[in-house]
Amino acid sequence: MLTPAIIGQILVNGASLSAIYVLIALGFTLLFGIMRVVNFAHGAFAMLGGYALYYLYGSLGLPYVLAVPAAAGIVAAAGLALEVLVFRWFYNRLMPGMIGSLGVNLALVFSAVLIWDVYERSIPPAFVDIVRLGGVLLPLDRLVVTGIAAFVLLLFWLLMTRTRQGLAMRAAAQDVEIAEAQGIDTIRIYRLAFFIAVFMAALAGGLYAQTYSLSPFMGERPLLVAFIVVILGGMGSIPGAALGGIILGFVESILSTLYGAATSSFVSFGAVILLLVLRPWGLLGTPDTMRA
Amino acid sequence: MNGTTRRRLLLATGGAVLTAPAIAQSGGELKIGGIGSLSGGGTAWGLALQRGVTLLVDEINAQGGLKVGSRTHRLRFVMLDDQYTAAGGRTAAERLINLEKVHFVIGPIGSPAVLGAISATTPAKVICLHQGFASAILKNDAGAPYNFRIICSTVEFGPAMVDWLHTNLPQVKKVALVAPNDATGQFVVPTLASAYKAKGMGTWTEMFDRGLQEFTPLLTRMMAQGVDLLDLNSNSPGDSVLLVKQARQIGFRGTIWQVGGPAVEEIRVNAGPLAEGFMSWEVFDFTSPAGQAFATAYRARWPGIVNAHAPVWYNAAEMLFEAIRRAGTASDTDQVRAALEGLDGYETKLFGRVAWGGMANYGVRHQLALPFWIAEIKGGEAGIRTMIRPAVP
Numbered sequence: 001m002l003t004p005a006i007i008g009q010i011l012v013n014g015a016s017l018s019a020i021y022v023l024i025a026l027g028f029t030l031l032f033g034i035m036r037v038v039n040f041a042h043g044a045f046a047m048l049g050g051y052a053l054y055y056l057y058g059s060l061g062l063p064y065v066l067a068v069p070a071a072a073g074i075v076a077a078a079g080l081a082l083e084v085l086v087f088r089w090f091y092n093r094l095m096p097g098m099i100g101s102l103g104v105n106l107a108l109v110f111s112a113v114l115i116w117d118v119y120e121r122s123i124p125p126a127f128v129d130i131v132r133l134g135g136v137l138l139p140l141d142r143l144v145v146t147g148i149a150a151f152v153l154l155l156f157w158l159l160m161t162r163t164r165q166g167l168a169m170r171a172a173a174q175d176v177e178i179a180e181a182q183g184i185d186t187i188r189i190y191r192l193a194f195f196i197a198v199f200m201a202a203l204a205g206g207l208y209a210q211t212y213s214l215s216p217f218m219g220e221r222p223l224l225v226a227f228i229v230v231i232l233g234g235m236g237s238i239p240g241a242a243l244g245g246i247i248l249g250f251v252e253s254i255l256s257t258l259y260g261a262a263t264s265s266f267v268s269f270g271a272v273i274l275l276l277v278l279r280p281w282g283l284l285g286t287p288d289t290m291r292a
Numbered sequence: 293m294n295g296t297t298r299r300r301l302l303l304a305t306g307g308a309v310l311t312a313p314a315i316a317q318s319g320g321e322l323k324i325g326g327i328g329s330l331s332g333g334g335t336a337w338g339l340a341l342q343r344g345v346t347l348l349v350d351e352i353n354a355q356g357g358l359k360v361g362s363r364t365h366r367l368r369f370v371m372l373d374d375q376y377t378a379a380g381g382r383t384a385a386e387r388l389i390n391l392e393k394v395h396f397v398i399g400p401i402g403s404p405a406v407l408g409a410i411s412a413t414t415p416a417k418v419i420c421l422h423q424g425f426a427s428a429i430l431k432n433d434a435g436a437p438y439n440f441r442i443i444c445s446t447v448e449f450g451p452a453m454v455d456w457l458h459t460n461l462p463q464v465k466k467v468a469l470v471a472p473n474d475a476t477g478q479f480v481v482p483t484l485a486s487a488y489k490a491k492g493m494g495t496w497t498e499m500f501d502r503g504l505q506e507f508t509p510l511l512t513r514m515m516a517q518g519v520d521l522l523d524l525n526s527n528s529p530g531d532s533v534l535l536v537k538q539a540r541q542i543g544f545r546g547t548i549w550q551v552g553g554p555a556v557e558e559i560r561v562n563a564g565p566l567a568e569g570f571m572s573w574e575v576f577d578f579t580s581p582a583g584q585a586f587a588t589a590y591r592a593r594w595p596g597i598v599n600a601h602a603p604v605w606y607n608a609a610e611m612l613f614e615a616i617r618r619a620g621t622a623s624d625t626d627q628v629r630a631a632l633e634g635l636d637g638y639e640t641k642l643f644g645r646v647a648w649g650g651m652a653n654y655g656v657r658h659q660l661a662l663p664f665w666i667a668e669i670k671g672g673e674a675g676i677r678t679m680i681r682p683a684v685p
Binding site (some may be wrong): 006130 | 330331335336338339473498499500501503504505506508509510512513515516529532533534541542543558561562563564565566596597
């Protein structure tokens with residue numbers, strides 16, 4: 001069964017899955033890492049990103065390279081209203097934040113039901129070609145998603161490690177009072193982090209909806225994936241989100257192909273449970289984040 | 293909808309099912325319950341139910357209401373979401389029975405939801421017209437006294453389709469059956485596997501948990517088995533679209549068809565060029581004059597895709613209302629059940645004469661014998677390849 005073509009296809013599938021998972025998890029882990037908010041509305045922001053891309057690219061016909069960031073930007077800008085009205089009151093308050101974001105999630109999902117109906121839609125593919133490398137087939141749209149994920153991850157890393165804003169975010173994450181004493185405007189920094197987190201969720205949601213399908217309920221799966229990836233990698237850890245996404249993507253690809261989807265789900269969730277018992281802060285997280 | 297078509301549809305409704313004379317006494321509101329999936333992968337089917345029944349209810353109300361004996365009732369359709377689950381089906385049925393006080397439920401679709409719903413409707417003597425394919429729904433200790441399957445199940449159309457496949461595509465030697473790991477999949481897959489084996493074809497099966505969206509690993513595994521045909525069988529429209537897209541994207545060149553569903557329009561629209569050559573069980577012929585009139589009436593209300601289950605639910609509602617009218621009661625479900633069972637030969641607007649069967653397979657004549665069609669997507673358009681009238685003993 002394991003011909004070189006099948007092995008190649010498993011690796012390609014794994015890379016493509018990992019890219020989507022990393023994209024989904026980045027915004028989720030950022031919000032937790034900086035503001036200690038477990039954002040249950042993450043999937044809803046992803047869903048809104050899907051609808052924004054549906055209109056900008058699918059209906060208005062904006063060029064794809066513009067439509068993808070513009071769709072995420074529109075959702076992130078609109079999300080700032082929710083930051084002021086809801087999320088701001090729950091920063092560094094873990095349990096109330098979970099309940100508050102759960103409420104936001106329900107409100108957004110069922111508003112979408114009222115506006116767009118429950119019907120599944122399809123965002124037209126930007127790339128339909130399939131590249132053949134030896135015996136391995138690479139759908140071009142998946143390659144593009146993988147490229148976008150790698151690019152965004154790099155930008156994200158540069159932002160957090162090479163800019164004053166990134167430094168300020170990390171300082172606020174470590175100790176908000178000391179950060180303020182050093183002259184950091186934490187309200188502005190939190191708003192920036194929130195904008196970036198929602199931008200990432202909406203960007204991932206747009207690409208996810210284009211790869212799979214778009215409906216008001218499409219955010220459930222991305223939220224679940226974000227949880228698994230972030231728990232694997234470590235809550236709040238950006239390298240952890242990348243590692244978690246890559247591990248989950250490749251494990252799913254290998255196990256699903258060799259042993260079936262049920263085995264893959266069993267092992268993936270089993271590994272997460274085991275990790276929560278043995279190392280609850282995840283592979284690249286720190287015990288501090290759990291105490292917080 | 294043009295004026296002539298609308299007039300024809302309204303006149304047909306008024307003539308065949310009910311006429312509300314001006315002097316009829318008002319019987320108040322008659323609530324009809326509806327259960328279907330309005331979220332998740334089965335949403336298209338739930339909407340088809342909701343809209344198919346709503347079309348008929350609105351037509352009847354526009355004519356003045358449903359005349360039952362000396363009274364005329366204004367109809368109200370109360371639709372609840374079952375989330376395509378057994379628990380959702382049961383909860384929705386209990387709410388309809390206990391809070392809305394309905395005596396008649398149309399839906400659900402899908403065995404888990406139907407099994408959940410009838411566990412509440414049967415003890416309450418509420419008539420349930422459903423599309424649950426598991427044999428146990430009709431063949432059970434209670435004798436399925438109040439539930440009726442309003443479309444042929446895999447037991448009826450599966451062997452007939454496999455027979456057609458064997459004749460028309462003799463090159464197919466091995467079939468992949470990919471199905472959800474729930475009551476529907478667990479019933480449908482062995483039924484179809486037996487039908488394929490009876491025709492000398494090998495099978496490879498894989499079950500997955502509902503909610504999965506990334507099928508490429510599973511499909512890569514399938515391709516390694518050297519199958520000639522992928523049968524989407526009982527997959528929901530949402531999952532079927534993803535399976536077709538992803539199978540073609542990883543290079544599967546064999547035939548893809550669906551002995552179940554159907555979701556031909558959803559697949560044609562959402563999978564685009566990747567849907568070319570796809571074939572499917574189809575439950576209604578939209579190219580017929582009645583089909584075109586229905587599609588026009590539907591699109592006048594709801595733009596977009598018309599799922600083929602919508603006319604099937606419309607047909608079920610038409611039969612239910614005719615049975616209520618014949619029984620002369622909107623509350624005695626035993627009398628309505630007897631009238632419903634006696635509808636053999638009744639001329640419906642969309643499917644012509646109807647008949648009940650099922651005694652041989654289920655021990656009860658609550659299986660509606662409707663014809664079915666095989667649809668094919670060719671040149672980006674869905675067309676009908678043939679019509680088959682299966683035996684329903």
